[in-house]
Amino acid sequence: MRNILLTIMYDGTEYFGWQLQPDHPTIAREIMKALERIIGKAPTLYVSGRTDAGVHALGQRANFYTDSSIDIFKLKEALNAMLPSDIAITQAEEVDIDFNARSSAVNKTYMYLIYNMRYLSPFFVNRAWHIKHNLDMERMRDCAEAIKGEHDFKAFMASGSIVQNTVRTVYSLDIEKQENLIRITVTGNGFLYNMVRIIAGTLVYAGSGKLNRSDVEQIILSKDRTKGAKTAPACGLYLKGVNYK
Numbered sequence: 709m710r711n712i713l714l715t716i717m718y719d720g721t722e723y724f725g726w727q728l729q730p731d732h733p734t735i736a737r738e739i740m741k742a743l744e745r746i747i748g749k750a751p752t753l754y755v756s757g758r759t760d761a762g763v764h765a766l767g768q769r770a771n772f773y774t775d776s777s778i779d780i781f782k783l784k785e786a787l788n789a790m791l792p793s794d795i796a797i798t799q800a801e802e803v804d805i806d807f808n809a810r811s812s813a814v815n816k817t818y819m820y821l822i823y824n825m826r827y828l829s830p831f832f833v834n835r836a837w838h839i840k841h842n843l844d845m846e847r848m849r850d851c852a853e854a855i856k857g858e859h860d861f862k863a864f865m866a867s868g869s870i871v872q873n874t875v876r877t878v879y880s881l882d883i884e885k886q887e888n889l890i891r892i893t894v895t896g897n898g899f900l901y902n903m904v905r906i907i908a909g910t911l912v913y914a915g916s917g918k919l920n921r922s923d924v925e926q927i928i929l930s931k932d933r934t935k936g937a938k939t940a941p942a943c944g945l946y947l948k949g950v951n952y953k
Contacts (some may be wrong), residue, residue: 814952
């Protein structure tokens, strides 16, 4: 038995997220269909973390087990030949049999894109959150400092999650602006349901003059989702990468 790890890039616009769903196209379904054609069986995919409908990935990771002897390079090439044009396998590698794309991860990095101009570029439709008014970058960066570190992020978790432990560590949270594009990059040891999108929404509220650093600190301490900012739309979110031991 072999354990194969895939690194996957995709545009999530046309999909109902990663997870298999009846009667809806998903990223996992497309990859499993392609694998079934190549190795004769649709394997279970163990993903580093599910992405929601409309969310993209630059470096999603998923592993599966197979008794197929197919060459790893040929597997990658065959997958890319069969997958839709909005899904690509950027790397395939054989890993230890006990490796798991989710539980073996030590940190993840997400990126959130905001297109900050009166008119939205057609090249960023479904790929960034369009904010028409000018955002105060320094205010956003100041509020980001309140989010860094280890906190109970219950106020940054969407309803519907069954997670009991809501303490997470944000190692870095950087905000860059190049012309009209704002890029928020966040790395942490794990993220709650919609946590990155809520962080992005909070920072946009800050940049719009609706929140300051002490407000963000109080939102975190409240552990109350209703005290915080709106959840940013899915279209601007990208799973950038996953790191392992």
